[in-house]
Amino acid sequence: MAVSSVSAIGIASPANRARLLWALWILAAIIGGLGFLERLLHGDQATDFSSYIPWGLWVAAYIYFSGLSAGAFLLAATIYVFRIRVLEPIFRLSLLLAAVTLPMGLLLIGFDLGHLERAFLVIIRPQFHSMMAWMVWLYTAYLILVVVMLWSSYNSDRPGRDPEAVTKDRARLRVLAMIGIPLSIGFAGGVGALFATLAAREFWHSSLFPIFFLVGALTSGTALVTAVVAWQWPSRDAAWKDLVTLLGRTVLVLILIDLILELAEFMTPSWYQIGSFYELTRYVLFGPYWYVFWVVHLLLGVIVPIVLLAKNRSPVVTGVAAALVAITFFAVRLNLVIPGLVTPELRGLEQAYRDPIGNRLTFAYFPAWFEWQVLLGAIAFGVALWYVLIRLFPQVLPSPAQSSEVGQ
């Protein structure tokens, strides 16, 4: 989606544009690659998260990417299970986006671990009481499911496959999609529960959190699919226009639902301006990073897209609006993770014992360059994965000559 934002700049000649995109990608890959190297050699030393703010940019990015994945997948599965004909052409594209965005998140959360080499322990000695163990198991199951679905869908229209087998393939695909719906709802909501189950953290400890995460996943995932369809769809015919318009409308509805949930989540506990939750809401709204909420999230991620989507029918504008939603959703994720950690659990702890050397005993956090670098690397990795996969599965973007092959 980094690429789709670039498309908004609109560079005249396609050849020039391609060259620019390549140059940007190579730059991102080099910077990110150096970040990966630094991470592998020196661990998390160059990060700015700390003992008191133990989760930072990467955790926010992880829930962001896994949300994109769950959202795109839910869209794909719904299309297939409920046979939503108009959206059938984008079934595979959504599935493939789900398959690309999740590994981006997993890469970042892997780098976040102090002992990446022990990650497999979650599989061999899980504690199923832990929400995090659940997440790992659900992701693993989900990733396998997505790969199997992609493979079945690819298989079903290999030239020369006999029609009976194709029918069987499709039936199987439908069953898989049905299994996938609760699975992806489970993990999209489950990530929220990972935070919400902690009684120690008032900002997170709310029953609305998992729901908020789930709707957030749907909103951002659908927006991403919309942006990619608007930008990369091979044919620019009337059917495409209708498709983008419909997707744009869906995104609009989802943004509004998300906004209602957001109001409920933040206004209910702080309405009478008393209590520690109110202080945390104030931190989000008027703290040092006020612009993350007001400018990035509310203005660019909600107001501008709503205006664009409500008034306009041009697929390009819809694409831009959707891209804005998809990208700025990262701000929502950041504002869910970080504020939960910024206040000392015991008054005065921040002064009790300081760490002038590593700066790890502080309640101030701003992602270090190194953290952005690794995030950039993950994005470059995702873009590369997407580039390779759409070439491996060319039916994802059906050329104008092809008709819709999905569904019965």
Added chain:
Amino acid sequence: MDRRSFLKVSGLIGGTLGAADLLTIGDALANPNADRTASLPVLDRVKAEPGEDVLIRMQRELVRAMNKPLEKRRWGMIIDTRKCVACHSCTVGCIMENKLPPGVVYRPVIDQEIGSYPNVSRRFLPRPCMQCDNPPCVPVCPVKATWKRPDGVVVIDYNVCIGCRYCITACPYQARTFDFGQNWDHNAAHGNDGGLALETCRKYAQEPSFEYGTTWSRSEGVIPKSPVGNARKCTFCVHRLEHRQLPMCVTTCLGRATLFGDLNDPATLVSQQAVRNNAVSLKPELGTEPKTRYLL
């Protein structure tokens, strides 16, 4: 205290500290009863008497508790905030004992100011791990790397912990910190004594820690050597207890403000202090049931 009993006390404390060098360190996690001695011979020479130093009493109680099976003991700590003078000896003693790197601290002393000028007072709140009886940090761990031992101490297996830091976010007292792999020699040398500071810090970085009765030589790398990359926390010095030594913070406490002992034994100092009407636990509303309590 007269001169004779002073000598006895210093002999006792010196003796117990020295014992660490003599005894080989066993694996407290795998074999909690390693190196058990029935008593400390030096204690036989110190008669229990009223008004004796609480350290001697606690030492005697410690030996008694260690002669019981692990599951019969229940360690607790009482911190008398009125006696704490905020000298930070416990913080520093703990750091030295466990060879803590920058960014890791098990027992900071929180300095809380109450009121405003001219009516101001201060309260000092040393904050070790509360050793919750119902620890919220335990069930969150995805790999069962942290648990409550039968004697009530919440421990971390450094060889299993994947460093996800979920437990750090789950602890309501922020008693867990993360080992980022940094050392004191990084950025340490400034001023006239810079060279000396640097050399000392380098030596310190080489020193192993004996937490849980294992020898840990930590270092950063492609595969970091634990406890680098792990969550870390106060252990009530279980490795010292095995050698009949009180936790380091208890022995270094200038004001005798930190009391330690077996809560299962009704005759111990901590059992008696824990039920005083001015004994409180932090955030009782969360139901964590801390075994570290405060006298206000």
